[in-house]
Amino acid sequence: MAFGTQDDTDEVMNEINMTPLVDVMLVLLIIFIVTVPVMQHAVNIDLPRATNQPQDVQPQTVRLTVDAQGQYFWNERPVADQELAGLLREEAARPTQPELHIRGDRAVRYERVAQAMAAAQQAGLRKIGFITEPQR
Numbered sequence: 001m002a003f004g005t006q007d008d009t010d011e012v013m014n015e016i017n018m019t020p021l022v023d024v025m026l027v028l029l030i031i032f033i034v035t036v037p038v039m040q041h042a043v044n045i046d047l048p049r050a051t052n053q054p055q056d057v058q059p060q061t062v063r064l065t066v067d068a069q070g071q072y073f074w075n076e077r078p079v080a081d082q083e084l085a086g087l088l089r090e091e092a093a094r095p096t097q098p099e100l101h102i103r104g105d106r107a108v109r110y111e112r113v114a115q116a117m118a119a120a121q122q123a124g125l126r127k128i129g130f131i132t133e134p135q136r
Contacts, residue, residue, distance in 0.1 A: 061099045062075060064120075065103045066116060068105040068106075068108055072116065074087055084116065088119055091123070100120050100128045102130050103130075
């Protein structure tokens, strides 16, 4: 046995031993899991119980259709020109105004649709929309 030689086991190790590091991390994780619920300071109180009903009042939708001949239909019911203004005023007077959906035929004169829009505006309806078909 010579004093000047080194064994193979005495070589310098250039890798970090991860086992102690993992052990320390696991211990810290367990400590945090145990102590976090204890650290939350909350005052225990008995809250009163109440029930409420959500009131989702959906506005009614009114469909005003103008066919190719210029005839008005109120929710698929034929309506005369003189009667249309009265129906629009009734709907505008409701506490929750309905949405007015105007469906105009492609062949109808724009004047008839514009007259219906003007009557709705004069009656005080604020929610007016147009129904169209998507292009194919």
